[in-house]
Amino acid sequence: MRELTPWLALIFQRPWRLVLGGVLILATLASGIGLLALSGWFITDTAIAGILLAAGTQVAVNLYVPGGGIRFFAVSRTVARYLERVYNHDTVLRLLTDIRVALFRRLAGASRTGQSRLSGAQWLSRLTSDVDALDTIYLRVIAPAALAGGITLLVALLAWVLFSGAVALGLLAITTLAFVLATVAVYVRTREPSYRQADRQEALRTAVVEHIEGFAELRAAGRTGRHGAWLLRQAHQMNSEQVDVDSKVGWHQAISHLLINLSAVFALWAGYGLFEIGAISGPVLVLLPIAILGLAEVYSMLPEAFGKLGSTVSSAARLNRDAVPAAEGGKTETAEPPDDxxxxxxxxxxxxxxxxxxxxxxxxxxxxxxxxxxxxxxxxxxxxxxxxxxxxxxxxxxxxxxxxxxxxxxxxxxxxxxxxxxxxxxxxxxxxxxxxxxxxxxxxxxxxxxxxxxxxxxxxxxxxxxxxxxxxxxxxxxxxxxxxxxxxxxxxxxxxxxxxxxxxxxxxxxxxxxxxxxxxxxxxxxxxxxxxxxxxx
Amino acid sequence: MTAPEQRNVRRWLTELATGNRRWVQGAVLTGTLAGMATIVQMILLARIVHLGVIEGVAVSELTGLFIALIITLVIRALFQGLQTRLAAQCSKRVRRTARRQIHRHWQAVGPVAMGQESAGALAREWIDHVEALHGYYARFLPQMQLSVIVPLLILALVFWLDWLAAVFLLLSAPLIPLFMALVGMGAEKLNQQHFETISRLSGQFLDKVRGLTTLQLFGQTESAANLLALRSDRYRVVTMKTLKIAFLSSAVLEFFASVAIAVIAIYIGFGLLGYISFGPADELTLFTGLLILLLAPEFFQPLRTLSQYYHDRAAALGAGTEILARLREYPAGSHDLKPQPATDTTAGPANLITLTNVCYTHPGDASPWFTDLNLKIEKGHAVALTGPSGGGKSTLLYLLAGFLVPDSGEIRVFGQPPGKAGFGWLGQKGFLVHGTWADNLRLTSPDASDIAIDAALRRVGLGDLVDSREDGIYSSVSDQGRGLSGGQARRLSLARIFLADYDLILLDEPTAGLDSASEIFVLESLRKFSEAGKTLVFSTHHHALLTLADRVLAVDTGEVADA
Structure with a gap:
């Protein structure tokens, strides 16, 4: 992970832009959760009132505040989503420039031994994919993880205010587990194969190029089939490892989703205790579990991003290696010869x-x-x-x-x-x-x-x-x-x-x-x- | 991409999946089951709320429902996990199939056509383009079916619960295909835009990196960095203008989904209050109302997921177009894919290479290159082919090698069709693989002993080089690709021929462009081959090589005659 430090420093050169982009994402997610939670509250409220009304009891139902709220969230979700996408895409394009320019400057100042590698189409194409991996780290990894954490805290706060401290703590315990499973655990379990992936692919590429360059000789010796089969096995093995990573990511996603759902069930069950003693009303009882269900969307982006983090780290490591600054304070200047x-x-x-x-x-x-x-x-x-x-x-x-x-x-x-x-x-x-x-x-x-x-x-x-x-x-x-x-x-x-x-x-x-x-x-x-x-x- | 072209690519993508249909179906099935578990989950949730809040059932009596809910959740997670696994497996198998197809194509077109392409480009197709198919099979394809199945299931249930609510859902997504087209158009444009910007930026960046040494020599790196920043920024501004519009289409999807949920919530609320006197609204309860509300986002979720996967489709179509173009490069019936003449109807004499009435036309040429060519080469002879460049020397060698197949006529190499038995081939470029000397020689002679390998290397004058390396024949041939000169690489290829002990050796300009040391070794090797009774056929202009030949053939514009 240390490999990422210089690049993260580069990304965080624009803290306010990142924060504003984050706030917009937060507004989108909060609007979505708010829309559903408020709707749930409203339906329960009207259901209770409806029964009372049908029984002939007079009840005052405020339709304007929740109705307005629901409409507001419906619009704010759309608007926030649109603004968020435009704004954050702009950020990504800016980061792209920052990273490329910074990398270029570092390569220009790199030692000659580092630069002797700067040749060949293969190196250049790998460089491109390595840089691309870094470009998206903010939008794929940093922002979603930070926001998942933030919005979980918001929901826990809501639980504390509406339900009780104990429910909030229980909720935090389960969602924290979900968070860890969707992020750090995925990274740890897929780090090595992910990290190796690019190297394996490069080794395979070298072998394929050799196969093609030697095709006539191999054909003359009757070996293209055998050698081709060997290449196919190599490619298949590489893909098998990738399937393994994908599957792990899939299971982590499923389990973290399960935990989010379980925390909603927990909130509902705990809420019933409070509802039975009259501490909370029916509508409030419905509001919180629905809000928690909405967290699933936030968490669903995380496992895949963290599954790729290993390869992002290896990209960063390669870029760092290629751009080692020249030792002893830069290039040794060639001395001037005597006068004539x-x-x-x-x-x-x-x-x-x-x-x-x-x-x-x-x-x-x-x-x-x-x-x-x-x-x-x-x-x-x-x-x-x-x-x-x-x-x-x-x-x-x-x-x-x-x-x-x-x-x-x-x-x-x-x-x-x-x-x-x-x-x-x-x-x-x-x-x-x-x-x-x-x-x-x-x-x-x-x-x-x-x-x-x-x-x-x-x-x-x-x-x-x-x-x-x-x-x-x-x-x-x-x-x-x-x-x-x-x-x-x-x-x-x-x-x-x-x-x-x-x-x-x-x-x-x-x-x-x-x-x-x-x-x-x-x-x-x-x-x-x-x-x-x-x-x- | 034109429409028929795109249709072809889509058909090819579908054909690739046919052998692995079980996996796609499995992924769709598990996805559907996960969707059904979601529906059950929502039913149980709504039921629990209804019983508790409206009917006033004590929580202790709801334990059964809670347990059922938890079981449903676990089942849902299981199917979700399985879906990813199956889809990933499918993608793996499809990619293997695609790679096999490409490799079979290489085998069919042969070394001559392959030599005209850059090895890097062919390797990119085999590796990267095939990898680009991954998302299509692992994500897009199953999701495309799920985004029809799951919303329909939900719609049916909602319709049964309250048809008016179902109408709202339907209205908000007027027709699912239309909706998908809308999403697709936006996503495709977005993807294209993004891709263009990235590749332009990469192009600018790579261009500067490629010329870094030049920039340093002129002391211009800083100004180049500034230029890079300036250009990138200009691209950003232009791209953002189009992106602002492209994002609107996904905003539309978002808007419809939000509005549908809001409308349904308000409709249910008013219905529950008894304010709505028409339609099915008076039958609403908290259970049905809450269930409809909970299902509404699940109705839109598969579509939203699909729109996230749209770039996978675009990537697969792009890569598929290029792969398909390659596979169709030599359509059936063209020269390079002509089937080898079926059986040895006339097994020729075992001590001769014979060409009988051979006609050959280059693909794309109007008139034939060779017409009724008849030629006999005796076993053990060294035959030089001379003549102007472009006169057909290489074509004749390719025909003898079986790399090209004649239009008509018959070629027999010691009684067998060309290429049936192994032979030695030395092209204008030597070839080596990343590995040890032994790896390189065992590539064509897998069973060769260490002693034989060492001897073969010595015969071509590479002995000193091997001795200078620490691990002898088990040391790496090249470090960082700088180990061998062109001449040394060609000698390495010659060593393979020594090792394999072939009867026939074909060489295309074996001494062209060699330094004098390598030239001496190549000449010496050919002499040794000739003395050992091998049949040699080589094209050359080199005087020393011509004197080595038993027979010199002049090849000029399709005519072959003894010189």
Whole structure:
């Protein structure tokens, strides 16, 4: 449960909104209970009066107050329900934003080892479902549980005022048991399978993906049936566990409902004692049990929500793990090199944590304005070296000093946003003229001048589709806009044909005139102009 | 979703349940019994109140009724619990059936068609889309029937007690189907809206997370966070506008339920006072009056529950549409689902691979790819297929593998239909599973000994890598998915072929895109296979591979000829 703390703190940043939303739910539930209880009171009252009237006795029956009350509750229940739903939905959408923005900030500040997991569609889709689980915790768990407790106390108070303290206590005892069974007990009994559920599903997903990727090989060996059956068994086992959780939730719901009903029976039975000695009237005797019956609706939401709490906690745990803040007060800043140097790497080793080093004893010294090419076949550790030089991957040993740098990663990353927004990442202060200038440089000026929205053309996954080569050039343009004196380009020309490559290469030479450039590629034809070239083994 | 499409999906959802009808019926039966217990509970409650308050019966004489009431409550709880259990069981079985169907479909369409889809997308259908059916069978389906049965039971009883009160109930819910449609429309719209907002927000969020490194490189994370907040807030405002209207429909249900209860309470009250001189009102007693009042909310409860479950239906329909689209992707009669030629009418020669008058047309193509192709490959030969890319080399390999079935003609591999006996296959991507080296090799040869596995790994040059790991062949192949390069993965696949000792080995561009170390091992392995008398058929442009071949076939636009 401790895993939830940071997220609960985030949710409770809006205490008044939560309280008001809660009050609206309370008003809805109280109106519903009031409607039935008052109706019961009214019917009993009129039944007694009716008999007296039929016997010829004169009785004054006040029809207006209860009649008005009944009408009021009927309307207030509807209005409160509507307002409650609108208001609380708005709250949920706000919390959704809060949680996403906060999580994004935490991920941005997370340590690199945490971030190395930030890759792959699987991780992203799990992240989505984990965040979704947290979004609803207020409306599913916190608010209903708090209100069930609150309204139970209200009903107990009613019992105390109308009946007696002893009845109120008896009532509280039974409903408390119902409350515990519907909440904490469900959580405790389903915690482990619920907690495991997401991990099991991920393991299964990995296995299914492998099955599909190896389908041809498995088929050739005549094993798709067997392996498929194994997958089916895994899925079935996962679902069996889920059925188990569902059943437990169902039984808890049934039993807590039973206890609520029993407490109504208890109130009726105890009320009879009071009725017989004349302490309470018939209508009042009817009012309380009916009010208690209304509690069932409040309690019915709880078991399912608490049955899912285990998986919510595991979601929170995963998010906390993925967003561990960087140790030692943030990232270690790369030192500035001596005056005339742009980059000085001495005896550095490049390795990913937990793996054999990719490069060792690597030395590189660049004077300002120098252009160097680094060649290596794919898998030679070229991109890891680029990451290290750019500061994404700290060297496992050795010293690295360099000027601030702009880095074109091997992977092209564009955002679902306008062309302008994507380019301005490189330099938020860039003018339109500068943007067009750099687009001309990468041969995209005409391409976007033709678009009706020009710089505001929406690009990325949901926007107008760019070809791989176009996307690469936008990413390159973004790096070129950046004023940093050192530029590191990893495979800058991926997806470009030879003509475009040579045109851009020439213009690059002038654009980067006063800058220091490190270019990395798999072959010399993929490098821009360089002063000299290093080969990686 | 178009109407006929939705009808198809609904029919499919119903068909899925046919094998498990007992469970659905069981859930509905227990739900109905729980509903009946509720009615009995209310009868007993009203009876006790009537006897005590009106007839003045002493509480000590009501013990029997109290005990009956408690027993009824326990029975109600039992049936409620059972209902959940049965419904959950039903959903579990249905999901297994759905998964089986999808897997059977995979088997039928074969590796070629599957290779054109992203593995992640197919896995999502198999796992998440099938999981999305859960709520439909576990909650919505039984509740849909219960929301008709239970209100009708109550209505019948109320009608018998006081027909005018029953008319009020009926009027407030003019016609149950109409009411349900109203609820459904609202709930569906709501669900759709909510889903759209969430997925848009998720999209924005994921987009930024995916590019986090880029944002950090440019020092723009804070502005991205602010943008995220701004965009999310704008979505919220837009969504709330539509939600305000969508919520109205559920408010209408709530309003009718509240008003019906209020009207009934006031009608009964006035009736009991004798103020109503028409209809059945003068026969009302506290028992009947209170009972009608207690039953009124129970009349509406199943409908309200159903409206809560409506999103389950929407989710199942959405997921079902995608699954069904997948299952119908290759409708009956298309090439990939053609039945294998029935029996070995002509068992071919056991020492030859023969293609006799083979015609093959790609699905969707107008003209055939191969027309009357005749080819003989001798056992033990190494045959290279060359030719321009797109010339049909892979198609020929797929036909030999049995991954594709010819329109007409006959293919025999050592006398048997293709794919009948196991063979070695090496695609352009190697394949490995999350597990140890041994797991990976036993995937295709479950009975292989440790020594054989170790030897097979050494033959493809992975011995050093295995030795460097602590637990040898029982150490994990990849940690965090970063363990093997593409070339190493392909060598792992080759090791499987060494281990299994197949007669026929088909390889699609075995050296394409490999680093030099892996290339050497692959060439060496092929030479060893060839020396061991295996029949090799491979497509390639690689010079070294061509020299290794006993025979080179040029494959170009459906023509196959010795080069």
């Amino acid at each position: 140097l742009a980059l000085a790497a001495r005896d550095i080793a490049v390795r990913h944590e937990g793996f054999a080093p990719i490069l060792t004893h690597f030395d590189l010294t660049l004077t300002r304005g120098e252009r160097i090419g680094i060649l290596g076949r794919s898998g030679s550790g070229k991109s890891s070296l680029a990451d290290t030089l750019a500061g994404l991957l700290p060297p496992s040993r050795g010293d690295l000093a360099r000027q601030p740098c702009a880095y074109l990663t091997q992977q092209t990353v564009l955002f679902d946003d306008t062309l302008r927004a994507n380019l301005e990442l490189g330099n938020p202060a860039a003018t339109d003229a500068e943007l067009w200038q750099v687009l001309e440089l990468v041969d995209l000026g005409d391409r976007f001048a033709r678009e009706p929205e020009q710089l505001d053309t929406w690009i990325g996954n949901t926007g107008s589709r760019l070809s791989g080569g176009e996307a690469r050039r936008v990413a390159l343009a973004r790096v070129l806009l950046n004023p940093a004196p050192l530029v590191i380009l990893d495979e800058p020309f991926t997806g470009l044909d030879a003509d475009t490559r040579s045109r851009i290469s020439k213009r690059l030479e002038r654009w980067l005139e006063r800058k220091t450039v490190v270019s990395l590629a798999h072959g010399s034809e993929a490098l821009p102009t360089t002063d000299h070239v290093i080969h990686l083994e």
